[in-house]
Amino acid sequence: MRIAEIVNVIPTCRLIAEIGCDHALLTERALRTGKAGAAVVSDISADCLNKARRTLKGYDNVTFTLCDGAPQGVNADCLLICGMGGHTVRDILSRYDGDATLVLSPQSHSELVRDALEKMCYSISVDYCFEDGGKYYDVMRADKGDMTLTDMQKKYGRFYDRPTDALRARLTRMLAQLNGNAEANADRIAEITEVLSCPK
Numbered sequence: 001m002r003i004a005e006i007v008n009v010i011p012t013c014r015l016i017a018e019i020g021c022d023h024a025l026l027t028e029r030a031l032r033t034g035k036a037g038a039a040v041v042s043d044i045s046a047d048c049l050n051k052a053r054r055t056l057k058g059y060d061n062v063t064f065t066l067c068d069g070a071p072q073g074v075n076a077d078c079l080l081i082c083g084m085g086g087h088t089v090r091d092i093l094s095r096y097d098g099d100a101t102l103v104l105s106p107q108s109h110s111e112l113v114r115d116a117l118e119k120m121c122y123s124i125s126v127d128y129c130f131e132d133g134g135k136y137y138d139v140m141r142a143d144k145g146d147m148t149l150t151d152m153q154k155k156y157g158r159f160y161d162r163p164t165d166a167l168r169a170r171l172t173r174m175l176a177q178l179n180g181n182a183e184a185n186a187d188r189i190a191e192i193t194e195v196l197s198c199p200k
Contacts, residue, residue, distance in 0.1 A: 001130075001132040001133075002130075002132040002133075002137060003025050003026060003029055004029065005130050005132070005137075005139060006026060006080075006082055006103065006105050006139050007026060007029045007030050007033065007035060009103050009126050009139055009140075009141050010030055010035045010036070010078055010080070010103050010141075011035075011077075011078060011101055011141075012034070012035055012036075013035070013036050013037070013076075013077035013078045013101070014036070014037050014038065014077050015036065015037065015038050015039065015040065015074075015075070015076045015077050015078075016030055016035070016036040016038075016039050016040070016076055016077065016078045016079075016080060017039070017040040017041075017042065017070065017071060017074055017076035017078070017079050017080070017100075018039065018040070018041045018042070018079075018080040018082075019042055019043075019069065019070055019071075019079060019080065019081045019092060020042075020043055020044070020048075020081060020082075020083065020084055020088075020092075021041040021042060021043050021048060021049070021052045022043065022048050022051060022052070022083065023048075023051045023052060023055050024041045024051070024052035024055045024056055025055060026080050026082060027039045027041050027052070027055075027056065027062070027080070028055050028056055028059075030080075031056075031059055031061070031062075036078070037061065038061040038062070038063075039056075039059075039061065039062045039063070040062070040063045040064075040065060040071055040074050040076060041056070041062060041063075041064055041065070042064075042065040042066070042067050042070075042071045043066065043067075044066070044067070044068045046066055049064050049065075049066055052064060069091075069092045069095045069096065070092065070095070070096045070098070075098075076098075076100050077100055077101060078100055078101040078102070078103060079096070079098075079100045079101070079102050079103070080103050080104075081093075081102070081103075081104050081105075082103070082104065082105035082106075082139075083105065083107060084106065084107060085106060085107050085108045085109060086106040086107075086108050086109025086110055086111070086112040086113050087109060087112060089104060089106045089112070089113050089116075090112045090113055090115075090116045093113070093116045093117070093120060094116065096120075099144045101141065101142070101143050102117070102122060102140075102141065102142045102143075103139070103140070103141050104139070104140045104141075104142070105137055105138060105139045105140070106138060107137075110138040110140075110157075111154045111155045113140070114127075114140070114149055114153065114154045114157075114158065115149075115154050117140075117142050117147070118147050118148065118149050118154075121144065121145070121146055121147075122142040122143065122144060122145065122147065123142060123143060123144070123145035123146065123147040124140055124141070124142045124147060124149075124158045125141055125142065125143060126139070126140060126141035127139075127140045127141075127157045127158040127159055128157060128159065128164050128166075128167070129157065129163075129164050129166045129167035129170055130164065130166045131165075131166040131169065131170075136166055136167075136169070136170040138157065140158075152191065152194070152195075155191065156171075156191070156195050160195050160198070161195075161198045162198065162200075163195055163196070163198055163200075167195070168196060171192045171195055171196055172196065174192060175189065175192050175193070175196070178192070
């Protein structure tokens with residue numbers, strides 16, 4: 001489900017570039033479903049690129065690149081950066097100077113990614129939490145454009161005031177943990193309570 005959920009956010013495009021591709025499951029599904037006409041997959045690890053080659057065997061419209069971050073000289077319509085921590089995603093974004101649509105799904109610290117997008121003059125159009133196999137994931141899509149986010153939007157999503165069921169479940173679980181030391185966590189508890197009070 002996670003792969004399908006992320007690919008659903010990708011706009012139909014000519015060329016996608018999956019950065020940190022690992023098995024390249026996102027690229028395979030994007031090509032198979034017609035979301036993209038061609039792809040570049042890149043990774044810092046040669047072993048991961050070999051996994052990607054096995055996944056994409058039979059596709060003749062894929063280029064494989066061993067590199068750290070966005071491949072140079074590639075004019076992709078959409079960059080996919082998924083499955084890495086927010087610190088790593090932020091680092092990759094800090095070295096990117098193009099204007100492609102960005103589809104991002106950090107494994108942690110999504111607030112760092114939202115902050116980076118704001119500083120890059122990217123505007124988030126999709127930003128929500130979903131659940132798969134008992135784990136919670138954020139997925140975002142952003143395009144060039146000015147955006148100003150509040151601290152709450154950075155922490156809980158640009159559209160936190162319209163929380164998904166998955167965000168509610170994630171924050172309810174978090175709230176139960178924080179209540180174990182309510183005095184020390186009073187500010188965070190108040191924030192989460194505010195999100196949970198938003199109407200469906």
